[in-house]
Amino acid sequence: MEIPGSTVHSADPIPDAFPVEESNRDPNVFLSIGTLIPDDELISEKPFLKDIIITERTSFLDIDKEKHIPSSPTAKKGICFRVGIAFLALALVAAIITLSLFLTRPSTSTNTTKYVYQPKTIVYYWTVSNFIQNLDGVPRFTLGVNGRPSFESVIEVTRGDRIILHLTNNLTVPTAIHFHGLYQRGTPFMDGPSGVTQCPIAPNQTYTYNFTTGDIDGTFFWHGHYKQHYVDGFKGPMIIHDPNDNHVDFDASPSATYSSEAMLLLSDWYHEQSEVLLERYLDGAINPDGIEPIWDSGLINGIGQFECTKNPNVTCVQQEKQAYVQTIGVGETIRLRVCNAASFAAFLFSIDGHSLTVIEVDSVDVIPYTVDSLVINIAQRYSVLVTANQPIGNYLMRAVMYHGDPWTATNIMPVGMNPTVTAILNYNKVLPAKAPITIQPLQNPSILIDTNLVPSEPKQPPPIGANDVTVLFEFEFTTKGNDTYQKAYPSVSTLKDGKWDLHFTNSYTPLMGDFLLNQAWEHGSQWIPEAASNTIFVKTGQVVDIVVRNDDAGEHPMHLHGQSFWVMDMGVANSLASIPRTYPNKNPVRRDVVSITACPYDDNGCLPGNATGFSGWTAPLNGTNVNALPEATGGASNWFGYAVLRFVADNPGIWLFHCHIEWHIAAGLVMNFAVGVPEIQQLSRPGVANQTCSSLNQWSLKTRK
Ligand SMILES: [Cu+2]
CATH class of the missing domain: 2.60.40.420 (Cupredoxins -  blue copper proteins)
Known part of the structure; x- marks a missing residue:
């Protein structure tokens, strides 16, 4: 090596x-x-x-x-x-x-x-x-x-x-921009992801992003x-x-x-x-x-x-x-x-x-x-x-x-x-x-590593209770059955009465979700949020734990829109039950992207490694002397990398949670949190949002001819 x-x-x-x-x-x-x-x-x-x-x-x-x-x-x-x-x-x-x-x-x-x-x-x-x-x-x-x-x-x-950004699209295809790390409190329509919080901007159109x-x-x-x-x-x-x-x-x-x-x-x-x-x-x-x-x-x-x-x-x-x-x-x-x-x-x-x-x-x-x-x-x-x-x-x-x-x-x-x-x-x-x-x-x-970092302004995460939400986000990459395309297979479950209740799996989202596409592009002005894909609904004020389980042999930088999360714990484990559910750290680091470790590995797959703490970045900087790895889940053990992320859902909006490797977004390693739908519906949606959807409609009708 x-x-x-x-x-x-x-x-x-x-x-x-x-x-x-x-x-x-x-x-x-x-x-x-x-x-x-x-x-x-x-x-x-x-x-x-x-x-x-x-x-x-x-x-x-x-x-x-x-x-x-x-x-x-x-x-x-x-x-x-x-x-x-x-x-x-x-x-x-x-x-x-x-x-x-x-x-x-x-x-x-x-x-x-x-x-x-x-x-x-x-x-x-x-x-x-x-x-x-x-x-x-x-x-x-x-x-x-x-x-x-x-x-x-x-x-x-x-x-x-306040930032007012007039974005004019001089491309031949639609576009949109996201302001990474901003919370967009009260302005979820300004977050940027196409198909989630806005229709993409058609060619020759202008969208005005306006937020503080x-x-x-x-x-x-x-x-x-x-x-x-x-x-x-x-x-x-x-x-x-x-x-x-x-x-x-x-x-x-x-x-x-x-x-x-x-x-x-x-x-x-x-x-x-x-x-x-x-x-x-x-x-x-x-x-x-x-x-x-x-x-x-x-x-x-x-x-x-x-x-x-x-x-x-x-x-x-x-x-x-x-x-x-x-x-x-x-x-x-x-x-x-x-x-x-x-x-x-x-x-x-x-x-x-x-x-x-x-x-x-x-x-x-x-x-x-x-x-x-x-x-x-x-x-x-x-x-x-x-x-x-x-x-x-x-x-x-x-x-x-x-x-x-x-x-x-x-x-x-x-x-x-x-x-x-x-x-x-x-x-x-x-x-x-x-x-x-x-x-x-x-x-x-x-x-x-994340656990070395201590926020200088302490902020203790609230406890998670019976009325809160625990989400399990697991994924692997594969072509399955008759699929022609490489896909990420995120599956999302929530914890109910001590059991995991599976909400969706094998979902393929070529773009993001499709909230506004449902709302205005495909269905006129009728909003049908339940039709959106890969979405977990959360009430305003609930505490949410995301347990991310990485069954892949590579690291994945997972990003949450609309808020930061506390990194409660990260490491490797060989069963969900063995992941700790109490966290002694009263001031864990808060951030908006966490790198989910791959498991330590050898030629047979994942190894137990250091099961009590984060052991990430175990692979050398230049891994060219390492033998090709089998799929982690197909290896000799069931070890996987994980992280537990906590946030308080106090910011109504549709917030993406996704891997920030661009190829993995395209493969579908994406889900949404719909936080406070009644409160979102009370927000005044800017006129430009509706105009952008109708311009996009016109553009797509024209290009289909
Ligand atoms: Cu990824």
């Missing part, structure tokens, strides 16, 4: 250019479209909204005005930015508006007084289209926003703000939630700032203070279109073993490095930039918001020579916890503090994609596949000739 670190070393492509000074776009600056107007001036149908100024809005530019100024004399501002000359006039107008808002705020100079933030409304005008982009050296048709790569479209607001952040802040991302648009690049960063962030206040948090920040959006990247890949994956005749499509390379903030020299059949074109560069001042501490926006890959993230202090997980602040690397599965987010305490130089930030059996279900990789994507942590913009990029790959990474 290879040592993971050594594999990483040999596979690393070193970016051969260092383009900070050559660029006309500073790599530290995300570009986004947005403008600020006070919340009390906003009425959604006001005509002046059409006339508001749209300006290039530089991410992180506004941050320092929004939050406490660090009182430590050692704190430094590390962010620089550049605004194109054509936008100077518009930027000036925006600055005056921002400044006038700023000047009306209460003083932030004392640490004893909480800063009272006046929420604003941020308006975005986005148009999605499909055009050729060169993200990793191999140009391909890729979805983008306003003619630029999606990764540059940052939603960046402060807790309490509610009471959460932290690191999020937005992404397409129609078919596999996410795989084709339709995704970007989303940040909600805490107006009273202790971590920027040296006196409040002396051991974990940062003075600048950036987001690192990690992704895997495919050279083929998702439609082609999906067709091949689902076809049981071509792909009887259900092997998921494997990426060609990875991206950090939309920039990757495919190994062109290893694949003569691919035409490569020099990119504008070969790697994302993040500048940091000497001695400075930066908050890096790391998000895995991949379709299939789990990442091991590290920075040569630097430790990572975790302060946030999926929007929940945690007691600082220092590691040398992070395992981050799909749709998970971690904020880490990194201090520039090493000799001045350039250090590689490495994101390595777990690959080989069991991660990728095969050891055969696409030709030229690069499992490592790198970015550069650059001290004070030193040039590479003076300070060469270091190469110090990790040899034995320390692995962060």
